[in-house]
Amino acid sequence: MVGIVVLAHSRKLAEGVAEMARAMGVGKAVVEPAGGDEHGGLGTSMERLKRAVRTADGGDGVVVLADLGSSVLTAKVFVAAAGTGVILVDAPLVEGAVAAASMAATGADLRAVVRAAEAARGHRKT
Amino acid sequence: MSILDWVRRSAELIAAEAERLSRLDAAIGDGDHGHNLDRGFAAAVEALPEHGTPGRALVVAGRTIVSTTGGVSGPLYGMAVRRAGKELGDAGVVDAVRLGAALRGALETVQELGEAQEGEKTMVDALAPAVAAYEQALAAGGDLAECTRAAADAAERGAQATVPMQARKGRASYLGKRSIGHLDPGAVSTALLIRALADLASEHA
Known part of the structure; x- marks a missing residue:
């Protein structure tokens, strides 16, 4: 199964989005949060991202969703080095994670x- | 000139200026720029290999900066330093031509990753004029000391020129016109790193 990683500045945000994606998705998906900096504060951590991708990777590839700014840049750098099996998607964090x-x-x-x-x-709200 | 010394000198300069860089960042960003970079460069100094080529040392330093710095500075500076290392290749000595290629490569990496152009109030506003000035000095027959001095002067002027700019990239861009009137902290730190190059080159000239 394709794994999903939610990369966000806040640990709570990443965990919350992952929780929603697991619960609201149809069926059982693997969704790993990578939130906050190395010490659990607000920020982005390449190391957390690496660990989350490793955990989410069941052999069929991993989709990464990022919140903004340094998360996106960190994911870009990681994905470029990781090869074809890990893809950063251009998607809204919550909707994208649930859909994925x-x-x-x-x-x-x-x-x-x-x-x-x-x-x-494409899912508009107004 | 020793590239290992450049990493060490840069780390010293950033440590000394960390407070000021974070203060600049607090005006238009999240106020962690100096301390993030300080952590990344301190880790890079620790990770420097004792043996091997200057290029290899930069690749290791860059990788360490990516994984330890945090914020957008980690990927941007780390990948730029790594690319500079790759441009140096297996060369045992860093001469003016090779350093020019390394700087050009670093600029390309920053622009590709950050998707930033000049005039958007980012580190590109210091790095791009620095590379241009370096190349101009090199074409005029300048040596390492002259080329790096031209680059450092241009980087500092470029950083100053970010004050009237409106931010188009990063957190500061959310502020719209309110980002006008502040120095871009990334441009300032970039100018520091290039000044470190110039200082070392003039000491060894």
């Missing part, structure tokens, strides 16, 4: 999960 988790739980491949996450951008 739903699709991943069906056993869909990496490309399908990426598409599902990025399609979440």
